Amino acid sequence: MSILIDSNTNVIVQGITGRDGSFHARTMLADGTNVVAGVTPGKGGSDLDGVPVYNSVAEAQGAHRVDATVIFVPAKFASQAIREAADAGVTLIACITEGVPVLEMLENYYYVREKGARLIGPNCPGLISPGKCKIGIMPLRIHEPGKIGVISRSGTLTYEVVYNLTTSGLGQSTCVGIGGDPIIGTGFIELLEMFEHDPDTEGVVLIGEIGGEDEEAAAEHIRARMSKPVVAFISGRSAPPGKRMGHAGAIISGGRGTAEAKVRAFNEAGVAVAQKPDEIPGLMKERL
Amino acid sequence: MKIHEYQAKELFGEYGIPVQAQETATEPQAARQAAERFGGEVVIKAQVLVGGRGKAGGVKLAASGEEAERKAGEILALQIKDLPVERVLIAPAAEIQQEYYLGLILDRGSKTIVLMISAEGGVDIEELAATSPEKIRQLPIKPVDGVEVGALRKLLAEIFPSPQLQKQAEETVEKLYRLFIENDCSLVEINPYAKVDGEQLLALDAKINFDDNALYKHPELERFKNPEEYSADEIEARRHGLSFVSLDGDIGCIVNGAGLAMATLDIVKLYGGNPANFLDVGGSSSPEKVLNALRIILGNPKVKAILINIFGGITRCDDIANGILMAMDQIEIKVPMVIRLIGTNDVEGRKLLTERGFQVAEQLSDAVAQVVRQVEGGAAQ
Numbered sequence: 001m002s003i004l005i006d007s008n009t010n011v012i013v014q015g016i017t018g019r020d021g022s023f024h025a026r027t028m029l030a031d032g033t034n035v036v037a038g039v040t041p042g043k044g045g046s047d048l049d050g051v052p053v054y055n056s057v058a059e060a061q062g063a064h065r066v067d068a069t070v071i072f073v074p075a076k077f078a079s080q081a082i083r084e085a086a087d088a089g090v091t092l093i094a095c096i097t098e099g100v101p102v103l104e105m106l107e108n109y110y111y112v113r114e115k116g117a118r119l120i121g122p123n124c125p126g127l128i129s130p131g132k133c134k135i136g137i138m139p140l141r142i143h144e145p146g147k148i149g150v151i152s153r154s155g156t157l158t159y160e161v162v163y164n165l166t167t168s169g170l171g172q173s174t175c176v177g178i179g180g181d182p183i184i185g186t187g188f189i190e191l192l193e194m195f196e197h198d199p200d201t202e203g204v205v206l207i208g209e210i211g212g213e214d215e216e217a218a219a220e221h222i223r224a225r226m227s228k229p230v231v232a233f234i235s236g237r238s239a240p241p242g243k244r245m246g247h248a249g250a251i252i253s254g255g256r257g258t259a260e261a262k263v264r265a266f267n268e269a270g271v272a273v274a275q276k277p278d279e280i281p282g283l284m285k286e287r288l
Numbered sequence: 289m290k291i292h293e294y295q296a297k298e299l300f301g302e303y304g305i306p307v308q309a310q311e312t313a314t315e316p317q318a319a320r321q322a323a324e325r326f327g328g329e330v331v332i333k334a335q336v337l338v339g340g341r342g343k344a345g346g347v348k349l350a351a352s353g354e355e356a357e358r359k360a361g362e363i364l365a366l367q368i369k370d371l372p373v374e375r376v377l378i379a380p381a382a383e384i385q386q387e388y389y390l391g392l393i394l395d396r397g398s399k400t401i402v403l404m405i406s407a408e409g410g411v412d413i414e415e416l417a418a419t420s421p422e423k424i425r426q427l428p429i430k431p432v433d434g435v436e437v438g439a440l441r442k443l444l445a446e447i448f449p450s451p452q453l454q455k456q457a458e459e460t461v462e463k464l465y466r467l468f469i470e471n472d473c474s475l476v477e478i479n480p481y482a483k484v485d486g487e488q489l490l491a492l493d494a495k496i497n498f499d500d501n502a503l504y505k506h507p508e509l510e511r512f513k514n515p516e517e518y519s520a521d522e523i524e525a526r527r528h529g530l531s532f533v534s535l536d537g538d539i540g541c542i543v544n545g546a547g548l549a550m551a552t553l554d555i556v557k558l559y560g561g562n563p564a565n566f567l568d569v570g571g572s573s574s575p576e577k578v579l580n581a582l583r584i585i586l587g588n589p590k591v592k593a594i595l596i597n598i599f600g601g602i603t604r605c606d607d608i609a610n611g612i613l614m615a616m617d618q619i620e621i622k623v624p625m626v627i628r629l630i631g632t633n634d635v636e637g638r639k640l641l642t643e644r645g646f647q648v649a650e651q652l653s654d655a656v657a658q659v660v661r662q663v664e665g666g667a668a669q
Binding site for chain 2: 020024027075076096098099100101102103104106107109110125137138139140142152153154155156157158159160163180182183207209210212213214217233235236237238239240275276277278
């Protein structure tokens with residue numbers, strides 16, 4: 001098993017005719033993903049390597065069973081694309097696009113939830129259940145099917161961690177890049193819960209970074225509710241202080257959000273924190 | 289994007305939020321003239337894009353034009369947290385009876401915009417937040433719902449003693465919220481929100497941060513852009529679509545992705561090295577971006593070695609390799625370069641580079657150890 005996506009997941013690509021959309025639609029196909037359709041307004045009727053292109057998500061939804069969508073459209077059109085997918089009844093929406101205005105995301109967050117859909121991202125690499133389904137931009141060949149769940153706020157850092165897991169013989173059940181923006185569709189806690197209940201996941205790697213308090217909240221959740229081992233990594237330990245958002249930022253975080261605070265929160269929750277990505281597999285193996 | 293107090297107050301004024309008359313000056317002489325136009329006592333405030341200027345001596349009172357000139361001169365000679373003061377704001381000194389605090393901020397945790405309000409505003413607000421957080425009241429606002437008037441009135445009644453002040457504060461909150469939403473702000477703050485003579489509330493300070501991702505929607509905010517918000521190389525980097533922060537070490541770093549870039553700097557430090565910069569070439573890299581990144585890094589005379597760490601996803605390693613080769617042909621690179629390439633199209637990328645005599649690492653720890661050794665070796669010679 002895995003979480004969110006598996007070999008039965010039918011995927012569409014919004015923005016399939018763009019530079020990134022077409023490139024990654026092809027890598028998704030090469031990874032064995034069921035890419036059933038693409039959407040680009042005005043390009044309906046064409047195809048990409050045999051994948052039919054439609055003008056709208058609703059049109060694609062009419063012709064195929066669609067379980068998930070991955071969005072590659074430019075930032076200016078990303079909110080519209082997210083809402084279009086939610087309106088059409090797609091239940092899993094991964095938005096790769098970076099640079100979406102945060103107030104738009106704040107509204108999208110509630111909009112998507114009200115429609116009963118789940119949003120991953122934006123500004124994320126997507127998600128993959130290795131050997132079954134890939135929805136996003138992760139490079140080929142670094143993943144391996146297995147028993148470790150991965151949740152990460154970062155994109156490329158996730159690849160680094162996954163690469164280290166795979167070369168150490170630790171395959172992955174599902175890897176989810178949740179995105180680095182202030183407002184994201186799905187956070188650490190919901191995914192930790194899913195991994196806790198996934199019979200084929202034996203341990204979870206959590207990759208966080210400085211800023212915000214999501215890691216602290218995740219640490220508290222792990223302490224109270226997780227039986228499976230969790231290993232964490234926090235990037236930004238050496239980042240110089242001072243890039244903060246005025247008094248209000250300090251007030252809302254109450255002095256939390258620093259790398260030290262996050263490491264401390266994890267340590268107190270019994271979570272091992274690696275100092276560099278290549279320490280993660282060893283720490284995980286000790287705990288499995 | 290951050291803006292100065294005088295600019296934020298201009299925008300406040302446009303939204304009808306009560307502010308004082310103000311002038312700005314870049315020369316002590318001009319401050320004197322402004323003070324003389326106002327007559328009476330004035331306050332002179334440094335305009336810098338960091339907090340804590342009051343405690344750094346950047347806010348002074350002056351009773352005459354002559355005193356204003358002298359004090360403006362002192363302030364204009366200051367460096368506050370490494371930023372030179374290039375402009376001062378001059379306004380009539382207010383007789384403050386009480387300092388309140390009013391702020392709106394996007395709260396990622398609760399996924400709301402949070403109104404924060406306190407009867408104990410002023411320069412010690414952060415200390416108050418740490419020691420008595422209950423004294424800062426919060427009201428979460430969902431953009432779809434807007435400010436809930438009933439809850440707002442209840443909160444204001446607890447903070448402000450008279451109905452007259454409550455009414456003024458309610459109007460200010462509504463205008464402030466409209467300003468926040470209409471301009472895609474991430475922070476709007478009034479501290480102090482001061483009660484002055486005649487039961488009047490005034491925004492005696494103003495702070496606004498805008499969401500950079502939404503600036504394209506607001507061409508009218510261009511007028512507030514301050515070149516000093518970023519260093520020269522940061523501006524150059526932005527122009528080329530690179531995310532760059534200068535640091536004080538000697539190892540120039542080029543990485544893709546902010547998380548991996550931060551982790552790379554962490555590991556450089558862990559191995560005893562010192563990064564010269566944070567540089568994220570971003571996704572969808574083109575060879576030109578790498579060329580520009582190398583140009584910016586080599587513009588820093590402190591750089592003794594360069595570490596390029598790319599884990600290709602949306603970024604293709606062959607694009608990066610082509611960028612490095614383009615740079616070799618166009619600029620003179622005298623410092624050693626350690627390259628680590630892996631991920632999308634890495635075989636193609638590595639081939640391009642090894643054909644030109646480069647050694648390309650696969651393991652990040654190896655690459656970091658190597659670049660730190662290069663710098664140490666250079667220092668030993």
